[in-house]
Amino acid sequence: MATTRTAHTVWQGNLAEGKGTVTFDSSGIGEQPVSWPSRAEQANGKTSPEELIAAAHSSCFSMALSHGLTQAGNPPTQLTTQAEVTFQPGTGITGIHLTVEGTVEGLDEAAFVAAAEDAKKNCPVSQALAGTEITLSAKLA
Numbered sequence: 001m002a003t004t005r006t007a008h009t010v011w012q013g014n015l016a017e018g019k020g021t022v023t024f025d026s027s028g029i030g031e032q033p034v035s036w037p038s039r040a041e042q043a044n045g046k047t048s049p050e051e052l053i054a055a056a057h058s059s060c061f062s063m064a065l066s067h068g069l070t071q072a073g074n075p076p077t078q079l080t081t082q083a084e085v086t087f088q089p090g091t092g093i094t095g096i097h098l099t100v101e102g103t104v105e106g107l108d109e110a111a112f113v114a115a116a117e118d119a120k121k122n123c124p125v126s127q128a129l130a131g132t133e134i135t136l137s138a139k140l141a
Contacts, residue, residue: 100116
């Protein structure tokens with residue numbers, strides 16, 4: 001069964017001086033402020049589209065890697081994934097770098113890296129962002 005998740009943003013003002021609020025409708029987890037300075041300069045307690053993409057990508061990748069490892073007979077004890085989404089004003093999103101460290105019993109480093117590369121290629125968020133260069137660093141804990 002397909003699922004649809006929703007969020008909405010209310011924006012007030014122009015780009016440079018305006019501000020907005022992102023509301024997570026599906027989960028009901030709340031609202032987060034967003035602004036151009038939080039996107040192009042310092043976060044200062046506000047989020048950005050790139051941070052939201054990073055959250056989506058790190059969680060999707062972790063799920064895909066966990067699933068792939070489990071299907072191969074090596075369920076992970078723990079995976080810690082960071083996604084760095086780089087934004088260049090005037091250009092856009094220029095790249096995403098995933099870093100994952102895993103604790104997986106009975107698996108060597110090469111097999112873990114191969115599983116991580118497969119997850120990077122096949123997680124739904126990676127596929128949705130296929131027009132962006134995605135790089136990966138993977139290692140066992």
